[in-house]
Amino acid sequence: MGKLANYLVVRSLLAIPTILVLVTLVFILMRLTGDPIAAMVGMKAPPEVIAELRHKAGLDLPIHEQYIRYITGVFTGDLGKTLLYDRPVIKDILDHFPATLELTIYSFIISVLIGVFTGTVAAINQGKFEDVLMRFYGIFTYAIFIPWFGLLLQMVFGNWLGIIPIGGRLSAYISPPPFITGLYTIDSLLTGRLDAFFDALRHLIGPSFTLGIVLSGSYTRIVRANLVDILSQDFITAARARGLRDSLVIKHALKNALIPVITLMGLEFAILLTGAVLTETTFSWNGLGSYLVDMIRNSDYIAVQGTVVFFAIFVSIISVIVDALYAIIDPRIRY
Amino acid sequence: MKSRILGVFKMRGGGFLAAGLIIVITIILLSLLADVITPYSPIKRVGDSFIPPSWEHPFGTNKLGMDMFARIVYGGRTVLSVVILATILSMSIGTALGLISGYVGGKLDRGLSFIMDSIYVFPSLILAIAITAVLGPNIINAIIAIGIIYIPTYFRMVRGQTLQIKASLFIEAARSIGADSLRIMVKYILPNLLPTILVVFSMNAADAILTEAGLAFLGYSVPPPTPDWGFELQVGVNYILSGYWWLIFFPGLMVTLLAMGFALIGEGLTDILNPREVT
Amino acid sequence: MDGEVALYTEDLGVRYYIQRGVVKALDDVNFRLYKASLTGVVGESGCGKSTLGRAIIRVLPPNGEITSGRIIYNGVNIVELSEEEMRKLRGREIGLVMQDPMTSLDPLMSVKDHLLETILEHIEVSRDEALKMAEEALSSVGLSRELLKSYPHQLSGGQRQRVAIALATVLKPKILIADEPTTALDVIVQKKVLDLIEDLMRELSLTVMLITHDIALAAERADYIGVMYAGHLVEYGRVDQVIEDPQHPYTQLLLKSVPDIENISMVQSIPGLPPDLVNPPPGCRFHPRCPYKMDICIREEPKMIEVGEGHYVACLLRRR
Numbered sequence: 001m002g003k004l005a006n007y008l009v010v011r012s013l014l015a016i017p018t019i020l021v022l023v024t025l026v027f028i029l030m031r032l033t034g035d036p037i038a039a040m041v042g043m044k045a046p047p048e049v050i051a052e053l054r055h056k057a058g059l060d061l062p063i064h065e066q067y068i069r070y071i072t073g074v075f076t077g078d079l080g081k082t083l084l085y086d087r088p089v090i091k092d093i094l095d096h097f098p099a100t101l102e103l104t105i106y107s108f109i110i111s112v113l114i115g116v117f118t119g120t121v122a123a124i125n126q127g128k129f130e131d132v133l134m135r136f137y138g139i140f141t142y143a144i145f146i147p148w149f150g151l152l153l154q155m156v157f158g159n160w161l162g163i164i165p166i167g168g169r170l171s172a173y174i175s176p177p178p179f180i181t182g183l184y185t186i187d188s189l190l191t192g193r194l195d196a197f198f199d200a201l202r203h204l205i206g207p208s209f210t211l212g213i214v215l216s217g218s219y220t221r222i223v224r225a226n227l228v229d230i231l232s233q234d235f236i237t238a239a240r241a242r243g244l245r246d247s248l249v250i251k252h253a254l255k256n257a258l259i260p261v262i263t264l265m266g267l268e269f270a271i272l273l274t275g276a277v278l279t280e281t282t283f284s285w286n287g288l289g290s291y292l293v294d295m296i297r298n299s300d301y302i303a304v305q306g307t308v309v310f311f312a313i314f315v316s317i318i319s320v321i322v323d324a325l326y327a328i329i330d331p332r333i334r335y
Numbered sequence: 336m337k338s339r340i341l342g343v344f345k346m347r348g349g350g351f352l353a354a355g356l357i358i359v360i361t362i363i364l365l366s367l368l369a370d371v372i373t374p375y376s377p378i379k380r381v382g383d384s385f386i387p388p389s390w391e392h393p394f395g396t397n398k399l400g401m402d403m404f405a406r407i408v409y410g411g412r413t414v415l416s417v418v419i420l421a422t423i424l425s426m427s428i429g430t431a432l433g434l435i436s437g438y439v440g441g442k443l444d445r446g447l448s449f450i451m452d453s454i455y456v457f458p459s460l461i462l463a464i465a466i467t468a469v470l471g472p473n474i475i476n477a478i479i480a481i482g483i484i485y486i487p488t489y490f491r492m493v494r495g496q497t498l499q500i501k502a503s504l505f506i507e508a509a510r511s512i513g514a515d516s517l518r519i520m521v522k523y524i525l526p527n528l529l530p531t532i533l534v535v536f537s538m539n540a541a542d543a544i545l546t547e548a549g550l551a552f553l554g555y556s557v558p559p560p561t562p563d564w565g566f567e568l569q570v571g572v573n574y575i576l577s578g579y580w581w582l583i584f585f586p587g588l589m590v591t592l593l594a595m596g597f598a599l600i601g602e603g604l605t606d607i608l609n610p611r612e613v614t
Numbered sequence: 615m616d617g618e619v620a621l622y623t624e625d626l627g628v629r630y631y632i633q634r635g636v637v638k639a640l641d642d643v644n645f646r647l648y649k650a651s652l653t654g655v656v657g658e659s660g661c662g663k664s665t666l667g668r669a670i671i672r673v674l675p676p677n678g679e680i681t682s683g684r685i686i687y688n689g690v691n692i693v694e695l696s697e698e699e700m701r702k703l704r705g706r707e708i709g710l711v712m713q714d715p716m717t718s719l720d721p722l723m724s725v726k727d728h729l730l731e732t733i734l735e736h737i738e739v740s741r742d743e744a745l746k747m748a749e750e751a752l753s754s755v756g757l758s759r760e761l762l763k764s765y766p767h768q769l770s771g772g773q774r775q776r777v778a779i780a781l782a783t784v785l786k787p788k789i790l791i792a793d794e795p796t797t798a799l800d801v802i803v804q805k806k807v808l809d810l811i812e813d814l815m816r817e818l819s820l821t822v823m824l825i826t827h828d829i830a831l832a833a834e835r836a837d838y839i840g841v842m843y844a845g846h847l848v849e850y851g852r853v854d855q856v857i858e859d860p861q862h863p864y865t866q867l868l869l870k871s872v873p874d875i876e877n878i879s880m881v882q883s884i885p886g887l888p889p890d891l892v893n894p895p896p897g898c899r900f901h902p903r904c905p906y907k908m909d910i911c912i913r914e915e916p917k918m919i920e921v922g923e924g925h926y927v928a929c930l931l932r933r934r
Contacts, residue, residue, distance in 0.1 A: 021449060022453050022454075025450075139602055140591075145549075145587050147548075147565075147569075148586075149587070151571060154575050166576070231676075234718040238778065241705065241709070242709075242781060243702060243703070243706055244701075271459075274459055281552070292464065296555075311461055332765075
């Protein structure tokens with residue numbers, strides 16, 4: 001397994017150029033108009049306010065110095081201080097990140113479970129009614145507008161039926177569990193706070209099903225395509241010809257079909273984060289997406305830049321993890 | 336019994352395509368003919384506030400007493416113009432860069448591909464939000480933002496195909512009779528890319544619609560009172576508890592329908608142009 | 615001198631459904647396998663020889679279906695068996711070895727798991743007994759038990775094909791269908807794998823159906839030969855009858871196309887291409903390529919007639 005460790009180190013190092021490109025792009029982007037402060041605060045602000053903000057953000061320095069300061073900051077975890085509240089951006093981000101992580105983990109699990117199920121049903125009934133139905137499901141969910149679906153869930157299950165809360169992470173009368181991971185469902189279990197656990201879970205239903213269902217369509221399509229491909233391969237015919245029952249043959253096929261799906265999970269994760277921004281806003285979920293939207297409303301350019309950079313790094317780390325998973329699961333991979 | 340299967344085989348690609356075209360064309364016609372279809376202005380009070388759907392107002396009215404049906408058919412114009420202009424932007428830049436990168440190869444190709452891949456893996460809506468935030472929230476910047484984030488989608492596909500076509504014999508032949516690079520790219524390679532570009536375009540249009548609606552929902556597209564579907568939903572959030580479902584249901588349904596229409600077209604075209612699964 | 619029949623087909627027909635239409639992959643095939651003998655089935659690719667093998671074990675692709683005829687094994691028409699009854703026959707009574715050993719094993723499973731899974735699916739034995747059977751099966755195909763833990767990608771092509779044969783024979787079936795088992799292997803390994811199949815045939819009194827495009831190989835190894843063309847069985851008989859006295863013009867041309875060391879210049883390839891089976895030619899399907907074509911060949915479909923004892927041919931030239 002020493003080889004695997006080696007591979008993981010090399011793969012992690014390879015993520016650095018990607019991160020560099022992304023953060024550089026963010027840097028360039030933020031300076032596209034020449035002066036992000038003016039663009040964000042608006043021309044109406046008094047010039048001395050703008051000047052002070054520019055100085056605080058380091059925008060009065062020469063551009064290459066700005067860049068060097070910015071890059072060293074990124075790699076030392078210093079993303080600057082928010083213009084509005086003078087708090088370190090990284091602290092704000094870490095405060096909001098667990099909420100996003102919790103939402104994305106649950107949504108991810110839901111999307112994969114639904115996607116694998118529907119994709120399998122489609123593939124083993126290839127060309128029949130079930131297949132067309134599942135392909136339609138894939139297309140429909142792909143096209144669902146998240147706020148619409150989320151608000152409909154709130155309306156039907158929250159307002160009319162009263163089964164789920166309309167928004168937020170926890171009811172007002174429940175105190176949050178002590179901070180360990182920041183994920184309410186985990187922290188509450190670790191500290192034996194069952195009331196908080198069930199309440200947090202109830203709050204998770206709406207947003208995680210919204211995001212999970214919307215993303216499941218992609219998995220339906222991928223799983224179906226891979227499975228159709230695998231099912232036509234010789235080793236499946238050979239397995240059937242050995243008299244294995246269908247459920248066992250499908251197990252063989254599914255195992256093989258899911259391996260390429262793992263590589264796609266990295267990419268899907270980016271889509272998951274995009275969806276998380278809309279889901280968080282729809283469900284008043286106080287995560288990083290909501291934070292980003294708020295900071296843009298506040299015209300806090302430093303906070304926006306920091307959050308976008310954080311997302312970029314997060315996506316890169318996820319892709320490293322996905323590759324590592326792939327290497328561990330598939331015996332054919334040699335590192 | 337198996338002849339049923341045969342029927343579905345035949346129906347599939349064509350069926351998806353037809354359904355998609357019907358949805359998209361209907362929505363386009365509704366928006367174009369908005370003045371003819373509805374007697375109401377989309378930005379003027381035409382009755383009481385919060386009238387539920389009725390014959391008079393099929394999609395009800397909003398807080399300001401505006402007719403929701405009028406807002407939706409006129410709002411289609413906003414959505415469609417943003418999406419069409421943005422996809423044309425990403426299609427032309429992405430195709431041009433992909434063609435050059437794939438054809439020229441070497442360092443340029445490696446550099447461009449790396450940058451494009453980095454953008455590609457980045458959450459698209461977050462990037463679009465960042466761009467509009469920097470450029471300022473208005474319709475032109477929404478077009479630019481959506482246009483930029485989907486450049487890599489076209490780039491990757493066009494580059495891949497160009498590499499394949501470049502290796503084929505007829506390109507060798509064209510080169511041997513002295514055709515210059517630009518001529519080869521435009522006259523010989525580009526026409527071969529068109530079917531795939533068409534498929535990518537229809538899938539991408541679906542993404543672009545959802546992103547536009549997302550930007551509008553967050554308040555970064557057109558300023559009110561100009562009608563825009565995504566923005567209607569942002570307003571609708573306030574009426575969950577009041578139960579004014581029509582303020583949420585219809586605008587969101589239109590976003591989803593239009594995106595689905597394009598996705599269906601993409602799916603149908605894929606089946607027809609590339610019928611590999613049904614040997 | 616003919617033995618008992620192990621399995622036979624009656625007017626077997628198979629159809630594939632594709633976007634362009636219906637492929638008439640097999641039509642009116644009357645074929646038989648004699649017990650404990652080796653029958654070669656030869657023909658160009660796309661002639662239906664693999665389809666015949668797949669139909670007998672009923673593992674056609676999802677878009678394929680047996681549309682007519684019967685397959686009689688042990689007095690039972692297996693076309694009418696339920697899927698579950700048929701599943702119990704597969705591997706247990708009838709085994710299949712496929713062409714490409716690179717793709718016929720599950721890449722994510724070890725050799726041991728392949729074998730154990732197959733054994734435990736069919737017979738009730740403990741894991742230890744199953745493991746013993748697996749080891750025996752491996753040694754019967756000439757592989758050491760060390761390979762049990764290997765994954766397919768760690769084996770050579772020949773080793774994989776031996777594993778595939780071990781898998782098909784671990785439950786000691788009566789019939790083994792080998793579909794081009796050596797085509798993907800190099801020449802020396804080919805010979806060894808064929809020797810192995812013949813050894814197993816003697817040891818287990820297996821009935822072997824060897825599907826191959828190589829009529830010379832069939833001539834060397836088989837006791838009986840069936841020649842297929844465009845979904846029809848056109849000639850069938852003992853190997854000496856078919857090879858020394860071929861009655862169908864197609865068989866004759868196939869034999870002439872075999873390279874001969876002494877007479878290399880005499881090699882002929884058969885002009886023309888096999889027909890499209892969505893719209894096969896009327897009458898005899900071989901008539902567009904047949905050097906002896908008569909007017910009647912375009913109108914009338916030839917039936918199988920017996921020209922010698924146990925030697926059948928479907929050609930209007932041989933009709934008396």
